[in-house]
Amino acid sequence: MKKFTKQTYINWYKDMLFWRKFEDKLAALYIQQKVRGFLHLYNGQEAVLAGALHAMGENDKMITAYRNHVQPIGLGVDPKRIMAELLGKVTGTSKGMGGSMHIFSPEHNFYGGHGIVGGQIPLGAGLAFADKYFNRDGVTLTYFGDGAARQGSLHETFNMAINWKLPVVFICENNGYAMGTSVERTANHDEIWKLGLGYEMPCGPVDGMNPMKVAEAMHEAIERARRGDGPTLLDIKTYRYRGHSMSDAQKYRTKNEVDEYKKIDPISQVLDIIYKKKYASEDEVKEWDAEVKSKVLECQKFAEESPFPEKQQLYDMVYEQEDYPFLKHR
Ligand SMILES: Cc1ncc(C[n+]2csc(CCOP(=O)(O)OP(=O)(O)O)c2C)c(N)n1
Ligand SMILES: [Mg+2]
Numbered sequence: 001m002k003k004f005t006k007q008t009y010i011n012w013y014k015d016m017l018f019w020r021k022f023e024d025k026l027a028a029l030y031i032q033q034k035v036r037g038f039l040h041l042y043n044g045q046e047a048v049l050a051g052a053l054h055a056m057g058e059n060d061k062m063i064t065a066y067r068n069h070v071q072p073i074g075l076g077v078d079p080k081r082i083m084a085e086l087l088g089k090v091t092g093t094s095k096g097m098g099g100s101m102h103i104f105s106p107e108h109n110f111y112g113g114h115g116i117v118g119g120q121i122p123l124g125a126g127l128a129f130a131d132k133y134f135n136r137d138g139v140t141l142t143y144f145g146d147g148a149a150r151q152g153s154l155h156e157t158f159n160m161a162i163n164w165k166l167p168v169v170f171i172c173e174n175n176g177y178a179m180g181t182s183v184e185r186t187a188n189h190d191e192i193w194k195l196g197l198g199y200e201m202p203c204g205p206v207d208g209m210n211p212m213k214v215a216e217a218m219h220e221a222i223e224r225a226r227r228g229d230g231p232t233l234l235d236i237k238t239y240r241y242r243g244h245s246m247s248d249a250q251k252y253r254t255k256n257e258v259d260e261y262k263k264i265d266p267i268s269q270v271l272d273i274i275y276k277k278k279y280a281s282e283d284e285v286k287e288w289d290a291e292v293k294s295k296v297l298e299c300q301k302f303a304e305e306s307p308f309p310e311k312q313q314l315y316d317m318v319y320e321q322e323d324y325p326f327l328k329h330r
Helices: 006-031 046-055 070-074 079-086 120-133 152-163 192-199 211-226 255-262 266-276 282-305
Strands: 061-063 140-145 168-174 203-207 232-237
Touching: 006 046, 006 070, 006 079, 006 266, 006 282, 046 070, 046 168, 046 211, 046 266, 061 120, 070 079, 079 282, 120 140, 120 152, 120 168, 152 168, 152 192, 168 192, 168 211, 192 203, 192 232, 203 211, 211 232, 211 266
Parallel strands: 061 140, 140 168, 168 232, 203 232
Antiparallel strands: none
C-alpha cells in the first residue's frame, strides 16, 4: 500500500475539512430554501472516504446511496458543479435535474447517487461483473448503510458475487442508525460484518473514524478483488453528527452521544498527527482553513449565479419511443 506520508496527512486534513465545510454551506443554503427536497449530509463520516481514496486504483469505481455529495469531489468532479446540481442549476452534474440524491459522473468512476435504500447493492455487483466479463482492471467499491444491510437484495447479491468471485468490495457505512432506528433494534445481533460469514466471504469490522485504519482495510479488500479472489464485506463503524436528513428532530439519541463521537473526530485526529509530527505550524493550518473557506464560497457563487435550466430541458430528458403502441404520440 502507498505509505502514509506528510503529504497524505496534509491532503487528508484539507480534503476532509473542505468536504465538511462544503456540506455545512449546503445546510445553510437548505435553510434559505435554495436547496430543495431532501438533503442528507456526511458530517462525521469523512474518514471512510479519505481512507478509501488512499487505497483505490485509477480504474476503480464507486457507487453509493443518497449521502453522496463529497465522494464525487474526492474522485475529481468539480465541486462547483455539485453545488450547482444541488441548487437545481443547468451547470450541475446532471443539468440540475438530479438534485441532492443523484450525483453521477461516470467519467470520474462515480456511479451515483441512489435513493432506494439498498438499490445500489446489486448495481455495484453489476459494475464489477462488467469489469470481469470484459477483462478490465477495476474494482467496484459498493457502499450502503446499516439500514440497507437489512434488505433482501443484499443476500442475493452476496451469493452471486462470491460465487462468481466478482471484483467488488461491499462497504457497510455503519453510522449506527437508519433514520431514527438504531442498529441494535434491527436484528438479533448488531455485528453487521457477520453477514459475510454465511457466504464464506472475507469480512470484518473497521474503525471508521480513523482514515488510516480504513485505508488499510480497503487496501487488503481491493487487492483481494483485483487478483480474482472475489468480494469482501467491511463493516465500517462511523457516525453522522447531523440528523438523517435536514428534517430530523433527533429524538432517538442524546447530545452527549454525539459529543462523545466528536472527541474522536477524523479531522481532529489527522490534525493531531500533523502537530505531533511537526508537519505544519498553527499559522500554516490557519492558511489552509482560509483556503478551504474561500473555495466553498467560490462554489456558492458559481452555483447561485448559474441559471436554472430552460423548461424545454424537461422534454429532452424523458425517455420516449415514437412507435409505442396504444399511446398517441404528442
Ligand atoms: C426501499 C426504501 N425503503 C425505505 C426508504 C426510506 N429511507 C430513506 S433513508 C432510510 C434509512 C437508511 O439508513 P441507512 O441504510 O443506515 O443509511 P444512512 O442514512 O444511515 O446513511 C430509509 C428507511 C427508501 N428510501 N427506500
Ligand atoms: Mg445508517
